Amino acid sequence: MNIETLEWDHYLCEKVFKIPVSILPKMQSSASQFGLIKSGSLQGIPVTGVIGDQHSALVGHQCLSPGQIKSTYGTGCFILQNLGSLSVKKVLSGVSAEARKSLILTVAYKIDGKPAVYALEGSIAVVGASMVWLRDNMGLINDFNEIQSLTNLFCTRFSRSICTLLGSQCKWFVHWSLSIYSKISLAPSDVGKCRFPNDRYMYFSSNETSVFRIKG
Template sequence: MTNFEILASLECKILHNTGSFTAFALDILAIGITNQRESTLIWDKNTSEALVNAIIWLDNRTTSTVEDLLETIPNNARNINYLRPLCGLPLSPYFSGVKLRWLRDNVATVKRAMDAGDAMFGTIDTWLMYNLTGGVNGGVHKTDVTNASRTMLMNIETLQWDGNLLKFFGLPRSILPEICSSAEHFGVIASGSLKGIPITADLGDQQAALVGQQCLSKGQAKATYGTGCFLLYNTGPSIVHSQHGLLTTVGYQLGRKATPYYALEGSVSIAGAAFNWLRDNIGLIQNTGQIETMASMVDNSLDVYFVPAFNGLYAPYWNQDARGVLCGLSEETTSEHIVRATLEAVCFQVRDILDSMHKDCKIPLAKLMVDGGMTVNNLFLQLQSDLVGIHVLRAKIAETTALGAAMAAYKTIAPQYNMEGPLSKSDERDVVKPKINSTERNLRYQKWKMAIERSLNWETSSLVQGERESFDGV
């Protein structure tokens, strides 16, 4: 087994083994971190204690902060894209900068710590790295360009914290970690069985999957299907500012002096989470293992369309007032039709994003690399290929996010490593090809767009204000 294969194997064990970790520390060359990106933590630098519970990426309580910030835009413009030229992102509850401002406005202990210069901010990677390297006893306060690009506080061109963005959000520079590349020496684990092992990579989870899928050339794209769905399209060293609702983000920078590669990203907030809703909220299924079997019991969705906009729509709509709708019900509709329509909803949302990417980049995508929990469902992959009209390729290495972090970590300690070379004999991919024609595909997509129209603007500003509950601490 090569050193790289050892590292990739150990990376997966570290991230996913819930039992004891039994590998010998001497076998481990380095550690790579990959993490949920926009989730926001803030802690006291004197005690290393968290000042408040983390706000995860999907938390929508910061909607009120977005509304307040929109009011501060000059000339009463209320333009969610006001900051895009600087950070590549629209104003949305999704991003860390908005969550930080919400914490400052709503949690007194956070505001006091910020004002006193005692607060430290980080996404999950920063929190892990700080504690692994010693915490208050010399722990490093760092992040990488991929995670920093999701905060709305980093300048997308300079790859440094931006004074104008910090001023807009009313946040102090003192709370922010140092921005590093995605593959370099971050620090050394301070204690425990891995004491002395260096941390040599740090990437947000979706960017790590981009690397793990070896989408390292301009024009390649991958989609990861989990709770949400995230599609990244590598735009190379060029920054592409989307005109069609996508995010401009950093794909990776594999070394302090390496050229940064950028990506366009389409984010779908509800993918696999829709099936949890079918199970937990309305009892339509007993467990998620039933999905493929149930959806296969019918030949089509019987013109049922489900838009799972439970907390608004992300790319390419960015409409926080949208809510879920189920359209096209008839007396013949069964639970199987609704389950199949839920699978199709994820596929249609990916079609929305791919269409936007085509408009922005002018180059149609010929194939889509896919990974994540939902890709074990063969019917889902066929529906995805049918409804977007391209080949869908499933990697046989399931944990591409962990693999990408391992690849970047190994690249740091072995600069000669060719990341675009074959990984192993198991690097073959399952290829799924479309089975329906473009006429049927486009007709079904038109009806999806009709369903989208019906989901928009359900949550008016007055209703949102009336339903807000006071926050009395966590």
């Protein structure tokens, strides 16, 4: 989709992906009449809303005014900021050059008869998935509820400054930012290791790395 015209992009569809625009469905607003359910127990019920998962979270958290941000967590972490409903050129005028390179401009939603609302999206591929890695791949925990208590136990044994140093130095988990310039080939690394690290260190560093990437 061309996010300025809100129509199928003819160049991308037909030249790049070799898909005739004529066979694609009509573009409609997020809230509009899409049709009726054809079969099953819900047959005949109208479908009046279609919106992506992260965009629906933006609406669900009532981030309906420019500047408001939602951050939700699951396998990864997805942060969306409402940029308002001005033209693409105008909404981007307040976005730094660095953010334009590393974040994604997207159409957040559109209501019939009203201009489209745009958002800036930052996506981190691995956050909650790192906890699954600790459990399933490394066998260091049996239950996710263990993570916080073990992290706290680690921090009571060492000073906060040492914890922060160790956590910032350990990159056990690759937290890819899903953007135009993503480098999926990057491999995890563990640097700055000393005699202190143990399993609690890995719990702590996984949490610290998640926070570091989200804050960045």
